[in-house]
Amino acid sequence: MRNLLPGLIANTEQGLADRHVCLRRYGPGRLVLEGYDRPGLFYIQHGRMELLITTADGNERCMRILAESDLFGLECLHAGATVPGYQVRAITYSSVVHVDVELLDLWLATVPEFRHRLAARIAADIARLEQEREKTVAFSVAERLVCYLRCGETCAHLSPAPPEPAGPLPMAILARRIGCSPAYLSRAVRKLAQQGVVQRVNHLPRIDRMENFSPCPCSVVPEGGELRHALRRSA
Template identity: 40%
Template structure:
């Protein structure tokens, strides 16, 4: 299975592979689709490392609680992205093992999530190289995004974080990609995503609007121009 666009050939996404896999009724009846309304919260401690979850559509937020009890939004998940990957590393939790809440997943929009039992995942990994490749790529991208967040996202001033998020997007710019320069999140969600208060974000936005770097339109933000960025700090927006 390959997806061809013009002369370029791209590997299928994890969800595209799964849609093909689910044509097999023996596998299809073992998996389940869950439709989540905005605000629905899933916690990793309830999974007991028994399932892998893949986003079919919608937007979800991955969040953790820090040592001071404050919730921190680490990244957003969209189509073909996954969570529950701790199941792959550790296998099912032992009977009586204490559960620990590592992170939460909250639906931002109406979302649909595919739940794959761990034994089905193991079967597909062993029997279907295309699934194994797509799964490996998805996990690698997920880890890369979280590592990027750890290294850059929380140690820089709000102006830097906002600029980088607008310039590089949720998962950063990779080679050959073009930045959108837009924030599609409402301001209160954007503030939580870049790790600051709504008031702090508002002050940063006002400063950057006055500097001619941002345009505020219909409650959304967009970068102005593509020149030198005084707040740039990552490889994509430098």
């Protein structure tokens, strides 16, 4: 979608685009979905955001860090969709393009490439959510942290492209992303730093030497470490 969606917008008749496409900018901490009275697809033109749900115990959980060219709002394609069960909040200064559902319907009917790539995107998002559920259940906080620092938002078995390490996140956001409290995260970082698995850069955990880790995103702990094979417990 990185090039396709901007191209579709650019090639849409000006009057149609004026009615169905808008660009908004958000500062850090701003909620994106507030103030929209029409359903539609959101495309991040610039910036980083967190997609949040509220857990049963009332805590926020970040399900994904969104960045340039990422989409959200796909539930608008379901006729019965009302209010989404999540929020999106800006981490950095961000620009977001909103395309309302009337124009999406037109593209789905007339642009086969858009239809096929959107279906592939929905399938990938479903697979990613299932992976997220499995990791939350099976992996410890330290294991989830190492996997996220190594692989970012894309694990190798979900994408043919090499995983991209996660960009630095404030500790509070990182805790929400891997599904733990800040206190649990601090303990995990301290433990991994003592083992030499991660180091702190400007007080944030980072993996310094990626070449020391297996290319498989779920077996990323160095040989001989205490957490050896910890991310592949079923092996």
